Amino acid sequence: MTVHVPGHPATSRPRPVGRHPIASDDSVPHSRRRGAPPEEGEFVRPLNRRQVDDRMWELDELYERTSSCAPREPANVGPSGRDRCTAFQQRLADHVRRPGFELLVAEAVGPSGARDLTACAYGFPVHRAGSWWRDLDGHLPEDLLDVAAVDGLFAIADILVERRVRTQDQTRDWNLARRLQKRLLRAHTGAVGVTLVDRCDMESYRALQAWGWRPSPAETWATSHFVSHRLLVLR
Incomplete structure (x- = not known):
């Protein structure tokens, strides 16, 4: 599943930033802990900005692999897979x-000990005066804008997971998408998660709801005539 937050095309490579600590409870595979289900076997860890740049080709392959699970546009409609x-x-x-900005990856350890990238999620804080709200101005609940004014909102911009994560055990705490989104918000105590999903992408919308996301209280029938994305909230 892929959840997109619109952005402007980049013109330069990202610069490295400071360290991103790895929380102790995610430093070993969950499958090695007593009573943990095998579905928790992936390592979850952050990448700093230089690592994101260095591993862009892997993230690109992950995007191509996971987005191919989503409903496809009819032939000759919409951008190509490469686009x-x-x-x-x-x-x-x-x-x-x-x-x-924070980005997490999940990696599964194979029989040889090599780690394969299996999922990714990333996000960043959003502010009331920022550009993230672009097409949603006038269609947002006042309480969210108030939270944004005190730096209390964190946008989860993309969640890239395999189909099994979207369709199996969605409500379990060890569901990989739930683990990723919870970990992203954990460093921002009290933060409210927000994300945008294309209004036509019902598969992603249903998966997000199964992972605990809820439509914005301002979501109305009339809103759909003005904006192309739904705003979902995770508290």
Whole structure:
């Protein structure tokens, strides 16, 4: 599943920033803990901005692999798969420069000990005066704008997971998408998560709801005539 936050094309490579600590409870695979289900076997860890730049080709392959699970546009309608991947790279390169940017990857350890990238999620704080709200001005609940004014909102811009994560055990705490989004918000005590999903992408919308996301209280039938994305909230 892919959840997109629109962004402007990047014109330069991201710069490295400071360290990103790895929380102790995610430093070993969950499958090695007593009583943990095998679905928790992936390592979850952050990448700093230089690592994101160095591993862009892997993230691009992950995007191509996971986005292929989503409903496809009819032939000759919409961008090609390569164009979508290029847009993903540009979007990520743009977002990685935002203050407070954080990106997590999940990696599964194979029999040889090599780690394979299986999922990714990233986001950044959003502010009331920022550009993230672009097309949603006038269609947002006042309480969210108040939270944004005190730096209490964190936008989860993309969640890239395999189909099994979207369709199996969605409500379990160890569902990989739930683990990723919870970990992103954990460093921002009390923060409210927000994300945008294309209004036509019902598969992603249903998956997000199964992972605990809820429509914005301002979501109305009339709103759909003015904006192309739904705003979802995770508290």
